[in-house]
Amino acid sequence: MKFSNKKTINREEGVALILTVIIISAVMLIASMIANIVITQMQLVEDIGSSVSAIYAADSGVECQLYNIRQGRSVDCNSTDIPGGNIMMFNGASVKTSADGASPNYTVKSLGSFRSVKRQFQVDIVGGL
Numbered sequence: 001m002k003f004s005n006k007k008t009i010n011r012e013e014g015v016a017l018i019l020t021v022i023i024i025s026a027v028m029l030i031a032s033m034i035a036n037i038v039i040t041q042m043q044l045v046e047d048i049g050s051s052v053s054a055i056y057a058a059d060s061g062v063e064c065q066l067y068n069i070r071q072g073r074s075v076d077c078n079s080t081d082i083p084g085g086n087i088m089m090f091n092g093a094s095v096k097t098s099a100d101g102a103s104p105n106y107t108v109k110s111l112g113s114f115r116s117v118k119r120q121f122q123v124d125i126v127g128g129l
Contacts, residue, residue: 002052007031012016014076020090026104046125050114050115050116050117051114051117051119053092053093053112053114053117054093054112054113054114054117054118055090055093055112055119055125056093056112056120057093057094057095057112057113057114057119058091058095058110058111058112058119058120058121059110059112059121060089060095060110060112061087061095061097061111061112061121062097062108062110062121062123063076064077064097065097065106065108065110066108066123066125068099069099069103069106069108069125077095077097086113091114092114092115093112093113093114094113094114095110095111095112095113096110096111097109097110097111098110101125103128104125104126104127105125105127106124106125107122107123107124107125108122108123108124108125109122109123110122110123
């Protein structure tokens with residue numbers, strides 16, 4: 001007996017194309033997830049740097065107020081040249097301070113700002129320095 005197959009049907013036609021599309025899709029999904037993680041981490045690092053600058057600005061405002069209290073000067077470390085009284089630092093950070101009370105008891109507040117990050121310190125002085 002002789003079998004004659006004039007038309008051979010190859011059932012594997014297109015399987016390589018489908019596998020390629022699936023593999024490329026998986027690689028693209030993994031790459032986009034990694035990119036998302038990297039971008040999020042970069043934003044966190046930038047916010048940490050901004051937070052440090054805001055903390056240093058707030059700290060310098062407290063130190064300015066404490067210096068003026070120790071020197072017996074009027075307690076004012078805010079700029080009269082800038083609307084709102086904020087002092088601008090060289091790095092672009094700003095600080096706004098206030099001191100309430102009378103000798104020997106004061107409450108010093110200092111708000112440091114850098115970009116969109118704000119940090120505030122409050123120091124209560126009881127019984128003098």
